[in-house]
Amino acid sequence: MHEMALTQDIVAICERNAGGQPVSLVVVEIGKLSGVVPEAVVFCFEACSAGTLVAGARLHILPVAGKGRCLDCRHESPLERLFDPCRSCGSFRIQVLSGQAVRVREIEVVD
Numbered sequence: 031m032h033e034m035a036l037t038q039d040i041v042a043i044c045e046r047n048a049g050g051q052p053v054s055l056v057v058v059e060i061g062k063l064s065g066v067v068p069e070a071v072v073f074c075f076e077a078c079s080a081g082t083l084v085a086g087a088r089l090h091i092l093p094v095a096g097k098g099r100c101l102d103c104r105h106e107s108p109l110e111r112l113f114d115p116c117r118s119c120g121s122f123r124i125q126v127l128s129g130q131a132v133r134v135r136e137i138e139v140v141d
């Protein structure tokens with residue numbers, strides 16, 4: 031299951047940046063084109079964080095909308111899915127500008 035490995039990575043990143051302190055809040059950006067299901071990450075988070083500095087932390091997920099630029103007509107438009115055609119000219123040569131990444135945006139630690 032993809033989200034389980036991903037959530038383990040998220041927890042590991044948080045631990046590396048926590049300076050040895052317990053983590054109280056984790057904010058994660060999930061791009062709508064990433065193929066990652068936010069609910070699944072929420073589901074995995076408790077299991078993955080058990081026994082780590084992240085155990086008991088709140089998880090806040092920020093969805094990031096997809097956006098692409100057409101390489102033929104330069105039109106920029108929202109992308110609901112990867113491989114959607116350009117809304118202006120119908121070209122499939124779309125450069126994805128945002129919405130593919132998953133990243134830890136911030137963490138809060140207990141002082």
Ligand SMILES: [Zn+2]
Nearest residue numbers: 100103116119
């Ligand atoms: Zn176009």
